[in-house]
Amino acid sequence: MRAQFVLSEIGVGLRRNLTMTFAVIVSVALSLALFGGSLLMSDQVNTMKGYWYDKVNVSIFLCNKSDAESDPNCAKGAVTDDQKKQIKADLDKMDVVQKVTYESQDQAYKHYKEQFGDSPLASSLTPDQMQESYRIKLKDPQKYQVIATAFDGRDGVQSVQDQKGILDNLFGLLNGMNWAARAVMALMLVVALMLIVNTVRVSAFSRRRETGIMRLVGASGFYIQAPFIMEAAVAGLIGGTLACAFLLIARYFIIDHGLALSEKLNLINFIGWDAVLTKLPLILATSLLMPALAAFFALRKYLKV
Amino acid sequence: MIRFDNVSKVYPKQTRPALRDVSLEVEKGEFVFLVGSSGSGKSTFLRLILREERCSHGQVHVLGKDLARLSNWKVPQMRRQLGTVFQDFRLLPNKTVGENVAFAQEVIGKSRGEIRKSVPQVLDLVGLGGKEDRMPGELSGGEQQRVAIARAFVNRPKLLIADEPTGNLDPQTSVGIMKLLDRINRTGTTVVMATHDQNIVDQMRKRVIELEKGRLVRDQARGVYGYQH
Numbered sequence: 300m301r302a303q304f305v306l307s308e309i310g311v312g313l314r315r316n317l318t319m320t321f322a323v324i325v326s327v328a329l330s331l332a333l334f335g336g337s338l339l340m341s342d343q344v345n346t347m348k349g350y351w352y353d354k355v356n357v358s359i360f361l362c363n364k365s366d367a368e369s370d371p372n373c374a375k376g377a378v379t380d381d382q383k384k385q386i387k388a389d390l391d392k393m394d395v396v397q398k399v400t401y402e403s404q405d406q407a408y409k410h411y412k413e414q415f416g417d418s419p420l421a422s423s424l425t426p427d428q429m430q431e432s433y434r435i436k437l438k439d440p441q442k443y444q445v446i447a448t449a450f451d452g453r454d455g456v457q458s459v460q461d462q463k464g465i466l467d468n469l470f471g472l473l474n475g476m477n478w479a480a481r482a483v484m485a486l487m488l489v490v491a492l493m494l495i496v497n498t499v500r501v502s503a504f505s506r507r508r509e510t511g512i513m514r515l516v517g518a519s520g521f522y523i524q525a526p527f528i529m530e531a532a533v534a535g536l537i538g539g540t541l542a543c544a545f546l547l548i549a550r551y552f553i554i555d556h557g558l559a560l561s562e563k564l565n566l567i568n569f570i571g572w573d574a575v576l577t578k579l580p581l582i583l584a585t586s587l588l589m590p591a592l593a594a595f596f597a598l599r600k601y602l603k604v
Numbered sequence: 605m606i607r608f609d610n611v612s613k614v615y616p617k618q619t620r621p622a623l624r625d626v627s628l629e630v631e632k633g634e635f636v637f638l639v640g641s642s643g644s645g646k647s648t649f650l651r652l653i654l655r656e657e658r659c660s661h662g663q664v665h666v667l668g669k670d671l672a673r674l675s676n677w678k679v680p681q682m683r684r685q686l687g688t689v690f691q692d693f694r695l696l697p698n699k700t701v702g703e704n705v706a707f708a709q710e711v712i713g714k715s716r717g718e719i720r721k722s723v724p725q726v727l728d729l730v731g732l733g734g735k736e737d738r739m740p741g742e743l744s745g746g747e748q749q750r751v752a753i754a755r756a757f758v759n760r761p762k763l764l765i766a767d768e769p770t771g772n773l774d775p776q777t778s779v780g781i782m783k784l785l786d787r788i789n790r791t792g793t794t795v796v797m798a799t800h801d802q803n804i805v806d807q808m809r810k811r812v813i814e815l816e817k818g819r820l821v822r823d824q825a826r827g828v829y830g831y832q833h
Contacts, residue, residue, distance in 0.1 A: 512694055515654070516755070517684030518711040520677065 308526040309533060312502055319498040320534050323590070326494055327538025330487030331586055332545040335578050337480040339546070342574045344473050346414075357446045359386065360457045361431040363404065370457055378431065378455030386433060386450065395445050398436040404429040415568050430457060488589075491538075495531050495590045499597040502527055510602060524598050531594035532587050539586020543579045550575050605763060605794045606630040606653060611662035613648050613818075621660070622648040624818040630796060632762075635789045637805050638798040639829060640815035646798040649815065650767055653796070654686065655679050667762060684712050687756030687764040687793075691771035693748045695740040695755075701727070702736030705755045712759065722758055730754045730784055746777035750784065757788055764788060766797040770804065778804060802829040 313320050361383065362373035383401075390399045402410075407429035435446060443461040451459045503510065513523050554560050554569050606629065613623040623645045630636050638646050651657045652664050655671045664671045667685055674682060695704050702723050709719045727733055730750040740748050749769060756764060766785065770778035782804050789795045799805060805812060805828060812827030813820065822830065 508694070509696060512696065512707065513711050514680075515683065515688045515694070516708040516711050516759070517680045517682070517686075519680045522680075522711060 309529050312506070312526055312530045313533065315505060316498055316502055319494065319501060320530075323491065323494050323498055323531070323534045324538040324541065326487055326491035327535050327586055327590065328541035328545070330484050330491050331539055331542035331582050332549075333480050333484035333487060334585070335542060335546045335575075335582050336549070337477050337484060338578050338581075339550075339570060339574060340473060340477045340480065342570050344470055344477075346568050346570055346574075347470075356437045356461070357435045357443055358460045359433040359435065359446070359450050360460065361386075361433075362455055362457045363427065363430050365428060366430070366457050372452070372457050373455075375454050382453075382455035383431070386453070386456070389449065390433060390435065393445070393449070395437050395439060395442040396435055397438045400434040400436075402432045402434055404431055407432065492589070492593045495535075495593040496597040498534075499527055499531060499594045500601045502530065503598065503602045524595070524602065527598055527602070528591050528594045531590040535586045535590030536583065539583045542582055542586065546575055546578065546582075605632045605634070605667065606796070607663075607665040608652075609663040609665075611652065611659045611664055613645075613652065613657065614660045621818050623652070623659070623815075625662070626815075626818075626820045627662075628813065628820060628823060630794060632794055633789070633792055635786070635795045635808070635810040636797070637808070637810055637812045637827070638796060638815065639800070639805060639812060643817075644815040645818040646815055647767065648818075650765055650796070650798060653763075653765060654683065654688065684759060685762050687753075687759070687761035689749070689752050689756050689764065689766040689769045691768040693740070693745075693752045693772075695748055695751055697740055699740075700736065701732065701738050701740065701743070701751050704740065704751055705758050708755045708758050726754045726758045727751075729757070729787075731780075744777075745773050746780060749773065749777075749781055753781070753784060753788070757793070761793060764793050764795045766795065766799075768799055768801075769797065770799065770801050775803065782808065805829040 361378040362370065362376070364377045366373040367376045387399065387401070390396050404426050408424065408426040411424065411429065437443070437446070447459045447461070450456050510523050550570075550572070551557070560569065608626050608628050611623055611626045612621050614621045626645075626649070638649060640646050648657065652659055652671070653666055655664075655666075655674065658672060667682065669682060671682075696707065699707065705723045705726060706719045709722065714722075724733070724736065727736060730753050732747060732750050732754065735743070735747070740751060743751065749772075753769075764785070769785070770781050773781065778801060785795055785797065786808070809826045809828075812822065812824050812830070814822035814824075814830055
C-alpha cells in the first residue's frame with residue numbers, strides 16, 4: 300500500500316465533509332478537555348488532602364515552644380512528657396477510638412515537606428516550629444465531639460481538629476464539580492462517537508462508487524477501510540491536540556497567571572505542570588484510538604467489503 | 605475456469621429463486637455469451653462468479669477455487685485475477701483516464717514504476733493512446749467503455765466478466781468494443797459477457813448460454829441469440 304495514495308485519499312475525504320469534520324474535532328476536543336480536567340481535579344483534591352486526610356478523623360495538636368508564647372490555649376507552656384503520657388493513656392481507654400498514632404515534630408516536618416515541597420513558607424520552617432500531635436482514627440467518624448470535649452482546653456493541648464470537617468465542604472464541592480465534568484464529558488463523548496459514526500456513514504456513502512470499484516479490482520478490506528478509519532483518527536487527533544492545548548492554557552491562566560490562584564491562595568498546594576503533562580499522552584492516545592475504533596465498527600455496518 | 609454444479613440462488617425475503625439448479629462449465633480461453641430476458645438470472649450468475657453473492661445450493665468453482673469455502677479475506681485475492689466491465693462504465697469522474705486505469709494497480713500495491721509503464725501500454729491496446737490526461741466526462745461513451753476495459757485488463761486477468769458492456773452504446777461503437785473484447789480473448793483471457801445485443805451474438809458465433817427464469821435453457825457452441833423477443 301502506498302502511503303502517498305492513502306494520505307491524499309484522507310485529505311480529500313476530510314475536505315469533502317468539512318463541516319462534519321469540524322463538528323467531530325470540536326466535540327472530541329471538548330469531551331477530552333473535560334476528561335483531562337476531571338483527572339486534574341482529582342489530582343488537585345489528592346494534593347490538598349495531605350498525608351493524614353484519609354487515615355484519621357481527629358487530630359489533637361500539642362503545644363510547642365512558640366505556641367507557648369503566642370497561643371492563649373498554651374499559656375501554661377509547651378507540652379510535657381507526662382501530659383503526653385496522660386493523653387495517650389486516656390485515648391487508649393476510650394471506646395470510640397480505633398487507633399491512635401503519635402506524630403513527632405520531625406515526622407510532622409517531613410509530611411509537611413512532602414505536601415508543600417518548595418513553597419516559600421515550607422522552606423522557612425524548621426522542625427521545632429512543627430507541632431507534635433496525636434492522630435486518631437475513630438470507630439464512628441461522627442463521634443468527633445467526644446474527643447473534642449475530653450481534650451479541648453487540657454494542658455498541653457493546643458487544639459482538637461475534626462480533620463474532615465474542615466476540608467469536607469471544599470472537597471464536596473470539588474467532587475461535585477468533578478462528577479458534573481464527568482457527566483458532561485460522557486455526554487460529549489456520546490455526541491462525538493455518534494458524529495464520527497455519522498461522518499463515516501456519509502463518507503462511505505459519498506464514496507460508494509470508489510469503494511465499489513476498489514472491491515471489483517480486488518482491494519483488500521483493510522485497504523478500502525483504511526482511509527475512512529484514518530480520516531476519523533486524524534480528525535480525532537486534531538481534537539485531542541486542541542484538548543491538550545486547552546488544558547495547558549487553563550492551568551496557566553487559572554493557577555499561575557490571569558486568575559493567579561497560586562498567589563491568592565498561597566496556603567493551598569496546587570498541582571504542578573508535571574500533573575498536566577502526564578495526562579497529555581493519555582488524551583492524545585484516546586483521541587486517536589477512540590474515533591478509529593468508532594469508525595471501524597461503523598464501517599462494518601455501512602461499508603460492504 | 606468456471607464450474608457451476610447444481611447451483612441455486614434464493615435471495616432473502618424472496619420465494620422464487622433467481623437461479624435454479626444451474627450446472628455448466630466454462631473452459632480456459634473460451635468466449636461465452638450469457639443471454640436471457642431481464643430477470644432471467646444473468647446478473648445473479650455474474651455476481652456469483654464475482655462472489656458478491658454466495659449460492660444457496662450447489663457449488664461454484666472459479667479459477668479452481670470453491671467459492672463457498674473461500675474465506676472473506678481471501679476474496680480480494682481472487683478478484684484480482686478477474687477483470688470486470690459494466691454497462692455504466694463505473695469510472696471515477698474526478699480522476700483522469702490514466703489515473704482511472706492506474707487505480708486498479710494502486711489498489712493491489714503495484715509500484716509506481718510498474719504503473720507508469722503498464723498504463724500507457726494498455727491504453728494503446730484499447731486504442732486510447734495519448735488520452736491519459738483527459739477526464740472521463742470529456743470522452744464519448746465508447747471511449748469511456750474502452751477506459752473501463754483497459755482498467756479491467758491492466759492486471760492481465762485470467763477471466764474477464766462483462767455485464768452488458770455495449771448496453772449504452774450505438775451499434776457501430778459496439779462493434780468496436782466487441783473487436784476489442786475478441787482481441788483480449790485471443791490473448792488467452794476467458795471472457796463471459798452478458799448481453800441483450802442480438803446482432804453482436806449472431807455475428808460473433810461464440811458459445812451462447814441462455815437463462816430463463818433462473819433455469820439454464822440453452823448451452824450452444826457457436827450459437828445465435830435465439831428467439832425473437
